[in-house]
Amino acid sequence: MWTSTAHVTEWDETDSQGSPAVFAHGIFTWGTDPEYGFAAQRPLARTHRLLLLDRRGYGLSPDIPPGRRSDFDADADDLVEVMQQAAAQAPRAAAGRVHLVGHANGGLAAMLAAARRPDLVRSLTLIQPSAFRAAAGHPAVDRMLARVETAAATPPDLTPHQFLHASTEGIGLPVPEPTPDRLRAVATSMHERPVWEADPPLEPLATAPFPTLVVCGTWEDAPELYRSYVGEPIMAACASLAETLGADLLRVPGYYPHTQQPDAVNAALRKLWE
Numbered sequence: 001m002w003t004s005t006a007h008v009t010e011w012d013e014t015d016s017q018g019s020p021a022v023f024a025h026g027i028f029t030w031g032t033d034p035e036y037g038f039a040a041q042r043p044l045a046r047t048h049r050l051l052l053l054d055r056r057g058y059g060l061s062p063d064i065p066p067g068r069r070s071d072f073d074a075d076a077d078d079l080v081e082v083m084q085q086a087a088a089q090a091p092r093a094a095a096g097r098v099h100l101v102g103h104a105n106g107g108l109a110a111m112l113a114a115a116r117r118p119d120l121v122r123s124l125t126l127i128q129p130s131a132f133r134a135a136a137g138h139p140a141v142d143r144m145l146a147r148v149e150t151a152a153a154t155p156p157d158l159t160p161h162q163f164l165h166a167s168t169e170g171i172g173l174p175v176p177e178p179t180p181d182r183l184r185a186v187a188t189s190m191h192e193r194p195v196w197e198a199d200p201p202l203e204p205l206a207t208a209p210f211p212t213l214v215v216c217g218t219w220e221d222a223p224e225l226y227r228s229y230v231g232e233p234i235m236a237a238c239a240s241l242a243e244t245l246g247a248d249l250l251r252v253p254g255y256y257p258h259t260q261q262p263d264a265v266n267a268a269l270r271k272l273w274e
Contacts, residue, residue, distance in 0.1 A: 006078040007060035009052040011045035018048040019099065019122065019273065020086035024079055025052075026104025026130075027189040028164070028182065030059025035176045038103075040262035044269060048099070051086055053078060055106065057188030059181070070192040075109035076116065083113065083120040097122035097210075099273050103258060105130045108195055115201035118208045123272050126241065127215040127258055127265070128234050130195035134202060135240035140232035145196055147229075160186040171230075172223025205245050212247035213272050214238050215265060217255040231255055248272075 009031050012018060021044065029036035031052030038052055054061040056078070057070050064070055079100070087096045099122050102110025107129025114121045135141045160183040167186075168175045176182055205212065216238035219231035242249035250268050254260035 005081070006056055006062070007054040008082055009054070009060075011042055011050040011052070012048075013045045014047060014049060016049060016089070017091050018045075020049045020051055020090050021099040021101060021269075021273065022079065022082050022086060023050065023052045024075065024100075024102040024106030024110050025055065025058065026106050027192065028167070028176075028185050030054045030181065030185060032059070033181075034259075035182075036256065036259065038101075038258065040259055041101075041266060041269070044266055047270070048273060049086070051082060051098075053082055053106075055109070055188075058185050064188060064191075070188050072105060072109050072112060072193060072195065072198055075106070076112035079109055079113035080117050080120070083117060087120050095122070096120075099123045099125070099269075101125040101127065101269070102129060103127040105192065105195055107131065108198055108200065111200050111205060112198075114208065114210075115204040118204065118210065121208070121210045123210050124205070124208075124212045125215065125269060125272065126212065126238075126247075128217065128238060129200075129214075129241070131198070131200040131241060132196055132233055132237050133198060134200045134244065135233075135237040138233075138236040138240065140236045144229065144233040148194070148196060158190075160184075160190065163190050171225040173226060200241075202241075202244050211272060212245050213250060213268060214242040214245075214247045215250045215252065215257045215268065217257050217260070218251050218253050219255050221253070222255040226255070 023038050025037050055075050057064040086098045107126045114124050164186045219227045252261040252264045258265045
């Protein structure tokens with residue numbers, strides 16, 4: 001376990017009187033990133049104290065130590081630490097708990113953190129979480145798991161710039177500007193512990209006392225390869241999670257719900273939080 005503390009960006013227009021909400025991002029990004037992160041959720045800071053975690057190796061958080069890699073269990077540890085601090089500082093009306101939001105790999109980490117410390121969670125929102133094992137048995141998910149488990153390892157001489165192009169342009173997506181921050185995030189993502197190694201903690205979340213919301217895109221406008229390889233397994237996993245956890249399922253157009261449909265996602269978050 002790493003001893004250094006991950007970076008957290010705070011957005012708060014409530015003078016610390018709003019209930020805290022902790023966010024965990026996905027791959028290729030960081031907390032405040034407008035491309036894939038949570039920049040479009042900043043208006044929620046008018047009524048809540050937003051705490052955006054940069055996972056290890058992303059954004060302003062420390063580099064991954066030599067010989068290690070970004071890891072969903074370590075991310076969950078960081079989230080619990082942030083949740084504990086935020087809950088301790090929360091106004092009395094928040095009852096010492098936090099709203100927890102996770103996207104993609106950050107959604108998996110949020111599930112782990114919420115299952116470890118349900119007493120710290122006021123609500124849980126999962127935006128297309130990378131919890132594919134939760135839907136094992138669905139044809140689209142099983143095809144994806146078989147594909148990734150038999151895929152060749154990333155060539156050691158592949159650069160982050162090349163990986164970024166292959167992961168976006170190669171499946172019909174626009175290529176984001178390869179800034180130093182983006183390339184650092186890509187380099188971390190290239191060596192992240194595979195999410196299909198995780199067994200999502202379904203039973204403790206299904207019986208937890210807090211409400212859960214699952215947010216998923218409809219993917220009809222996504223490039224064909226991206227929709228087939230990624231979108232279909234994600235939609236299956238989201239539907240399975242919502243049913244298993246007894247969660248509400250929000251479907252919005254597109255394939256990056258919180259960046260492409262921020263008004264709809266922010267409205268759903270406000271409703272859940274209030």
